[in-house]
Amino acid sequence: MSQVYDNIEYNNTEPISDGLETSSDKSDNNLKREFQSGSVTLFFIIGLAVSLIIGWIIFPKLLYSRKKQPVDFNHAIHAEQVSNGCDSCHIFREDGSFAGVPKLAQCTECHQEVQGDNPNEKIFVEEYVLKGKEVPWLIYLKQPECVFFSHAAHVKKAKMQCAACHGPIGESTSLKIYEQNRITGYSRDIWGKNIAGIKENLWDRMKMDDCANCHEKHVGIKSSVQTGKEACFVCHK
Numbered sequence: 001m002s003q004v005y006d007n008i009e010y011n012n013t014e015p016i017s018d019g020l021e022t023s024s025d026k027s028d029n030n031l032k033r034e035f036q037s038g039s040v041t042l043f044f045i046i047g048l049a050v051s052l053i054i055g056w057i058i059f060p061k062l063l064y065s066r067k068k069q070p071v072d073f074n075h076a077i078h079a080e081q082v083s084n085g086c087d088s089c090h091i092f093r094e095d096g097s098f099a100g101v102p103k104l105a106q107c108t109e110c111h112q113e114v115q116g117d118n119p120n121e122k123i124f125v126e127e128y129v130l131k132g133k134e135v136p137w138l139i140y141l142k143q144p145e146c147v148f149f150s151h152a153a154h155v156k157k158a159k160m161q162c163a164a165c166h167g168p169i170g171e172s173t174s175l176k177i178y179e180q181n182r183i184t185g186y187s188r189d190i191w192g193k194n195i196a197g198i199k200e201n202l203w204d205r206m207k208m209d210d211c212a213n214c215h216e217k218h219v220g221i222k223s224s225v226q227t228g229k230e231a232c233f234v235c236h237k
């Protein structure tokens with residue numbers, strides 16, 4: 001049986017010029033072919049692995065630059081110090097618009113000089129308070145210029161919690177690293193951490209579709225991306 005098999009294999013190989021070839025040449029040929037098809041598979045697997053590593057691990061690492069906030073800020077410590085919760089620093093102005101990150105003037109009532117020996121407080125007071133310079137905070141959820149977003153509509157009218165869109169930043173003891181997309185300049189919190197697009201929490205990502213998906217669920221807001229051209233102007237003014 002094995003003899004027959006050998007013959008078929010043998011006939012399929014390169015033409016043999018003379019009858020002098022020995023049986024060890026035959027098995028050499030078989031080995032070579034097996035090695036070749038084996039190495040094709042091996043190279044395919046290595047190639048696949050390399051491109052997966054580049055695509056899933058190296059590319060996202062190169063795509064985003066990592067920046068530290070100018071001063072680290074501890075939300076948890078401050079929650080005990082202020083009297084009006086988040087509103088003490090993140091104010092809605094008289095006209096209903098949201099003031100966003102606090103200005104230096106909101107801090108100086110407590111931070112005129114260095115009090116404790118916390119290194120972040122020292123940097124904050126020496127570099128910003130004493131020099132009268134605003135802290136250039138990096139905004140994790142910053143949207144492109146063309147996007148119109150209103151906190152009043154979501155927090156005041158729709159009664160949404162801050163954490164629904166921002167996650168647990170308000171209870172955190174330290175500010176996370178800010179990651180900026182080198183091509184678009186956008187914050188990573190818009191496109192999300194997971195490059196396969198998997199999203200566990202509402203706040204994992206805040207792209208156009210994420211806004212629109214929630215709007216679609218609330219009847220009465222004509223701002224789903226699918227509902228037509230005029231809908232674009234709900235979020236793009």
Ligand code: HEC
Binds near residue numbers: 137138141
């Ligand atoms: C003592 C003032 C103070 C109080 C009180 C405070 N914050 Fe902040 N908050 C800040 C400062 C300063 C920043 C700027 C850091 C930054 O850019 O992320 C900030 C940033 C944030 C951000 C990040 C926005 C973004 O996209 O970058 C969120 C979300 C936030 N605060 C939520 C809260 C919530 C929720 C509470 C109440 C539980 C709260 N904060 C209470 C001072 C305060």
Ligand code: HEC
Binds near residue numbers: 072074078108110121
């Ligand atoms: C109601 C008083 C009060 C206000 C308003 C306040 N702080 Fe503080 N802050 C404190 C106290 C108290 C500490 C703790 C001091 C210590 O132990 O070093 C502190 C600590 C800090 C620290 C060091 C600890 C850390 O890592 O966060 C920083 C930085 C800081 N504050 C920044 C700010 C900024 C920025 C603002 C304005 C947005 C602000 N604070 C507003 C009372 C206040």
Ligand code: HEC
Binds near residue numbers: 090165
């Ligand atoms: C429906 C989602 C949503 C909710 C709810 C929400 N935010 Fe935001 N927040 C955003 C988006 C989106 C941005 C970016 C807006 C932009 O860039 O124009 C933002 C920006 C911010 C900023 C930075 C603003 C700046 O540029 O100075 C702060 C601070 C902030 N939010 C705090 C809060 C706090 C505090 C609450 C709760 C009272 C809250 N947010 C509730 C979506 C939300």
Ligand code: HEC
Binds near residue numbers: 153
């Ligand atoms: C989790 C749900 C949710 C998410 C996420 C969300 N929204 Fe909304 N949005 C609402 C609701 C609910 C209202 C209606 C508030 C009202 O008028 O009662 C609203 C209202 C608005 C309005 C005012 C619409 C009007 O007719 O006046 C704008 C603008 C808006 N959203 C923009 C955005 C943008 C931009 C994003 C994404 C960055 C976003 N929203 C994300 C739920 C959401």
Ligand code: HEC
Binds near residue numbers: 236
């Ligand atoms: C519910 C709010 C919402 C609606 C409705 C909406 N957009 Fe957007 N759009 C966004 C947000 C948020 C971004 C930024 C995040 C992103 O790139 O996904 C964006 C980004 C874009 C961008 C890319 C801009 C850039 O600088 O990267 C284009 C183009 C755009 N939208 C077109 C449209 C058009 C056309 C429509 C109507 C069919 C529409 N949008 C409706 C929220 C919305």
